Amino acid sequence: MVGAEAIGSAVYDAIVRAATTLRPDALAAMRDAEARERSPRGRAILGQLLENARIAADDAVPLCQDTGSVWVLLEVGESECVGGDVPAAVNAAVAAAYADAHLRMSIVRDALVDRTNTKDNTPAFIDIGFRSGTGVTVTVMLKGGGSDNASAVSMLAPGDGEDGVVRFVTETVARTGASACPPLLVGVGVGATFDKVASLAKRALLRPIGAPHPDPRVAALERRIAAEVEALGIGPGGLGGTVTALGVHVVTAPCHIASLPVAVNVGCSAVRSASVEVA
Amino acid sequence: MSEARHGTGSTGPTEVSLPATREVLATLRAGDEVVLTGPVYTARDATHERLLAGLSSEGELPHGLGGQTLLYAGPTPPAAGRPSGALGPTTAKRMDRATPALLKAGIVATIGKGPRSAEVRRACAEYGAVYFAAVGGAAALLAMHVTAAETVAYAELGTEALVRLELDRFPAFVAIDARGEDLYLTAALEWRGAADIDGGDA
Numbered sequence: 001m002v003g004a005e006a007i008g009s010a011v012y013d014a015i016v017r018a019a020t021t022l023r024p025d026a027l028a029a030m031r032d033a034e035a036r037e038r039s040p041r042g043r044a045i046l047g048q049l050l051e052n053a054r055i056a057a058d059d060a061v062p063l064c065q066d067t068g069s070v071w072v073l074l075e076v077g078e079s080e081c082v083g084g085d086v087p088a089a090v091n092a093a094v095a096a097a098y099a100d101a102h103l104r105m106s107i108v109r110d111a112l113v114d115r116t117n118t119k120d121n122t123p124a125f126i127d128i129g130f131r132s133g134t135g136v137t138v139t140v141m142l143k144g145g146g147s148d149n150a151s152a153v154s155m156l157a158p159g160d161g162e163d164g165v166v167r168f169v170t171e172t173v174a175r176t177g178a179s180a181c182p183p184l185l186v187g188v189g190v191g192a193t194f195d196k197v198a199s200l201a202k203r204a205l206l207r208p209i210g211a212p213h214p215d216p217r218v219a220a221l222e223r224r225i226a227a228e229v230e231a232l233g234i235g236p237g238g239l240g241g242t243v244t245a246l247g248v249h250v251v252t253a254p255c256h257i258a259s260l261p262v263a264v265n266v267g268c269s270a271v272r273s274a275s276v277e278v279a
Numbered sequence: 280m281s282e283a284r285h286g287t288g289s290t291g292p293t294e295v296s297l298p299a300t301r302e303v304l305a306t307l308r309a310g311d312e313v314v315l316t317g318p319v320y321t322a323r324d325a326t327h328e329r330l331l332a333g334l335s336s337e338g339e340l341p342h343g344l345g346g347q348t349l350l351y352a353g354p355t356p357p358a359a360g361r362p363s364g365a366l367g368p369t370t371a372k373r374m375d376r377a378t379p380a381l382l383k384a385g386i387v388a389t390i391g392k393g394p395r396s397a398e399v400r401r402a403c404a405e406y407g408a409v410y411f412a413a414v415g416g417a418a419a420l421l422a423m424h425v426t427a428a429e430t431v432a433y434a435e436l437g438t439e440a441l442v443r444l445e446l447d448r449f450p451a452f453v454a455i456d457a458r459g460e461d462l463y464l465t466a467a468l469e470w471r472g473a474a475d476i477d478g479g480d481a
Contacts, residue, residue, distance in 0.1 A: 039470060041452070044312075048417045048450070056419040061364035065355050065418040102358040104365075104438050115325070117437040146370045146392075146415065178463060179370045179393030181415035233470030237414045238393060239452060240466025242473050269416040 002076075002136050002278050004084030008093035010276035011072055011124075014140035015097040018274040019062045022053040025208040026185070026271055029246040033183055033236070042241025046183070049236070049269050060101075064181075064270040067103035068142035070094050070124040071202070075137040078130055087126060095120035106145065127199065139206060139275040147184070147268040150176035153198050156260040162221060165190055165262050170228040172264045173245070177229075178238030184245045185209060185267035186229060191253030194261060201265035204249035206273055213250060222248045236269075246271075297446065298346050301387060301407035307453045309460040313411065314424075314448040319350040319390065320431065323369055325439040327377040329432070340384045342431050342441060349381070351391035353438035354428070355418075362428035362444070367418030368392040371410065375399050382406045390451060394463040404459030412454035412462070424449040 022030070030053070034046040056063045072090050076082055098105060098121040107122065108115040131137065152172045156164045169188055177184055189200025213219040226248040235241020246269075255261060293307065297317030307313065320342075322330060333341030351369045358364030371391030378389065379402035387408050392415040403410060413421060427445040434440050454462045 038473065041310075041312075041466075042470075045414050045417075048414050048420055052417040052420040055423065056365070059359040059364075059419070061358045061361075061419050061422065062355050063365070063419055064416050065353060065363070065365040065367050065422075066369070067355060067365075102356040102364050104353060104355040106353070106438070117439075119437060149370065178467070179372060181392065231472050233467040233473060235466065235470055237412065237452075238467075239412065239454075239462060240470045242470055 001081045001083050004082070004086045004089035006278050007074065007082070007086055007136060007138055008089035010138035010278050011090050011093040011140055012097045014138060014274040014276050015070065015094065015142065016101045018140055018142050018272040019067050019101060019103055020056050020060050022056070022063060023271060023273065025210060026246065027053055029209040030183070030269070033243040033246060037236065037241050037243045039235055039241035041239055042236040042243060045236035045239065046243070062103055063272065064144060064268070065104055066106060066144040066146065067098070068144050068272065069107060070121065071141040071143055072124050072126045073139040074126065074128045075131045075139070076128065077134040077136065078132055079134045080136060082136065090124050090126060091122040094122050094124045134279070136278045137275060138278055139273060141202070141205065141273040144181070144268050144270070147180040147266045150180035150266040151201070151264055153194070153261070153263045155194060156262055158258070158260045160260055164260065165221070166225055166228060168262050169225050169264050170232070173229050173234070173266070174232050176266065177232070177234050177244060180266045181268035181270065182234055182238055182245070183236055183243050183269050185271045186225070186245050186248045187265040187267060188225065188248065188250040189253070189263040189265070190250060190261070191255040192261060193255070196253070197261035197263040198265065200251040200253055201263040204251045205265060205267045205271060207249050209247040218250050218252055222250050225250070292450065297348050297388070299348070299388060301457070304387060304409045305407060305457045307409055307456055309453050309456045309462040309465070311453040313451050313453060315390070315411065315446050315451055316448055317446060319348040319444050319446055320344060321352050321354065321442040321444060322349045323351055323353050323439050324373055325436050326433060326441055327374050330381065331377050334380065334384055340381070340386065345385035346387055348388040348390065349386055350444065351389065354442070361422050362425055363422050365418035366422040366425055368413040368415055371395050378402060382408045395455065400455055400459045400461055403455045403457060407457045409453060409457055410455035411451040413449070413451045421449065
């Protein structure tokens with residue numbers, strides 16, 4: 001059995017690691033971006049971001065002052081039993097990690113009727129799913145407000161097809177990308193239902209940058225969107241250049257015969273996530 | 280002390296001392312790389328509501344902000360021996376609704392990230408103000424250019440409090456200059472399609 005305390009401990013460790021250490025795949029992609037960026041200003045900005053990653057790791061300080069909302073994804077093994085008050089343990093871990101690691105408290109009590117800062121960055125936003133085997137995979141993403149604000153959902157018609165998906169993603173990045181701290185990681189969800197498609201787009205940000213989609217049809221779509229996004233010229237920092245995205249990740253799913261839901265969840269240059277296995 | 284010492288040759292950034300006079304700001308051009316030294320005041324969403332309320336009730340900028348610079352940022356707490364562990368710009372466009380009134384009342388420069396509205400461009404031109412863009416996501420690096428922090432007002436807002444920071448060679452770019460020229464409008468156009476011409480399918 002996996003206890004709630006063990007899950008809380010994993011959440012704590014994942015938050016501290018994600019806040020201060022750029023994902024290895026993002027670091028490699030950023031170095032590659034610096035090599036292929038053609039704008040001198042863009043190269044200078046990518047140089048700042050690489051130096052930023054070094055300072056954050058060396059001094060154990062946050063990569064970005066927006067240390068985000070906390071999204072916790074718990075994938076429970078089908079043969080596993082989880083005991084205890086998991087949401088309470090997760091929120092206690094969030095409060096402790098944000099205080100101990102000197103992270104920023106960025107959550108208000110209610111979006112509209114009470115915008116008082118909760119002062120401990122709770123509550124976390126928790127999703128629970130199942131996977132094969134035993135144990136629990138605990139994944140944490142710290143999502144900045146600026147890049148989340150750059151995200152969008154649209155319910156296309158099936159006849160809009162792949163062209164419609166490409167157009168919606170490109171127009172969203174063109175409209176909002178310069179404010180979302182490029183170079184971006186563009187997460188795209190296609191399918192499911194109105195409420196689930198945004199979650200697919202967010203999960204797309206978890207895939208390591210540079211790892212191609214296993215389905216060659218989806219991989220081709222990713223390359224097509226990536227070319228359209230690069231052609232926008234937004235560049236590092238939004239100040240012009242040939243590298244606007246470190247990657248474009250698409251997740252597809254079944255859907256209703258009447259629907260073609262599509263969502264874009266924009267990840268910033270400091271895309272932050274970490275996973276911990278709890279046995 | 281207000282001056283702008285332009286870099287020699289084509290590579291060095293222009294040194295700008297804050298608070299800067301409108302005469303000095305008028306010498307800067309959209310696209311210039313700058314380093315900023317001197318006091319700035321952090322202000323983001325909730326802070327702007329308070330500043331507008333203060334401006335409305337007092338008839339002038341509260342807290343002696345006339346002639347000063349606003350930095351759109353909500354820093355993390357002190358760490359690694361620095362006043363803030365990480366401090367970087369937040370999205371400027373969320374402040375656009377308040378900016379023309381604040382520039383009219385005497386704010387001479389703002390620092391943030393991302394494109395801004397036509398109203399802000401016009402207000403920069405009308406009042407001789409400048410919008411600087413810092414690199415979003417470079418907050419650990421930028422925090423090394425902050426030497427002191429002192430809360431001035433609205434401490435109850437937490438990270439959204441009005442805090443006076445001392446900058447030391449804080450790197451930025453001139454995004455909108457005092458003529459209303461906007462780097463965000465020209466930079467992407469300059470590179471639009473450039474990657475595509477190269478194949479761009481990487």
